[in-house]
Amino acid sequence: MSRTIISTPHAPAAIGTYSQAVKVGSTVYLSGQIALDPQTMQLKEGIEAQVIQVFDNLKAVCEASGGSLQDIAKLNIFLTDLANFALVNEIMARYFVQPYPARAAVGVASLPRGAQVEMDGVMELA
Numbered sequence: 865m866s867r868t869i870i871s872t873p874h875a876p877a878a879i880g881t882y883s884q885a886v887k888v889g890s891t892v893y894l895s896g897q898i899a900l901d902p903q904t905m906q907l908k909e910g911i912e913a914q915v916i917q918v919f920d921n922l923k924a925v926c927e928a929s930g931g932s933l934q935d936i937a938k939l940n941i942f943l944t945d946l947a948n949f950a951l952v953n954e955i956m957a958r959y960f961v962q963p964y965p966a967r968a969a970v971g972v973a974s975l976p977r978g979a980q981v982e983m984d985g986v987m988e989l990a
Contacts (some may be wrong), residue, residue, distance in 0.1 A: 865889050872928035875921040876900035877886070879976070884925045884952045885987075892987040897921040898979035911948050911980050915955045918983050923959070931989050936965045939985040946971040948980065 870885035870892065878884060885894045897912035899907055902924070908917045912972070922931050941952060948970055956964075965985065975982045 865880045868990055870923050870925060870929045874902055874924035876905060879905075882889060885929055887929055887989075889987045892926075892931065892935075892989065894922060894929075894936070894985045894987060895984045896984040897925070898976055898982045900977070906990070907977050907979060911945075911951060912955070914979060914981050915948075915952055918981055919955065919959045922983060922985065926987055928985060929989070930988045931987050933959050935989055936963070936985045937988045939965045939967045939983060941967065941969045941974045942975060943969065943983040944972060944980050952981065 865888055868887040869883045870887055872884065875884055875897065882895050885892050891936065897918050899917035900921070901908060901917065901922065908914050919933070926932050926935060943949060946969070952969070
């Protein structure tokens with residue numbers, strides 16, 4: 865089965881040895897996104913702005929892959945402070961409608977560039 869590398873200027877450029885996403889068959893594996901503004905490559909300040917930017921970045925990669933956030937089957941959320949989980953849920957409700965993807969939320973000690981939140985996922989295209 866062939867692999868297709870997904871890249872879009874509407875999400876931050878990869879800052880390491882990875883691709884924004886990789887499509888294998890009808891499945892798209894979305895790399896972790898932190899709250900980097902794709903134009904400036906600067907991290908957004910504040911947890912609410914970071915969560916919104918992460919969802920916007922994921923949305924851009926999903927669209928570049930030929931899908932949408934609604935095609936995400938599994939979403940992983942990494943937070944440096946799990947006290948922010950209720951805020952993530954509130955903002956996520958602006959981006960997703962039922963049926964929601966399967967999801968995990970994990971508390972971590974730190975994230976790249978001092979980010980407070982990172983998300984990755986798996987998308988299945990029809």
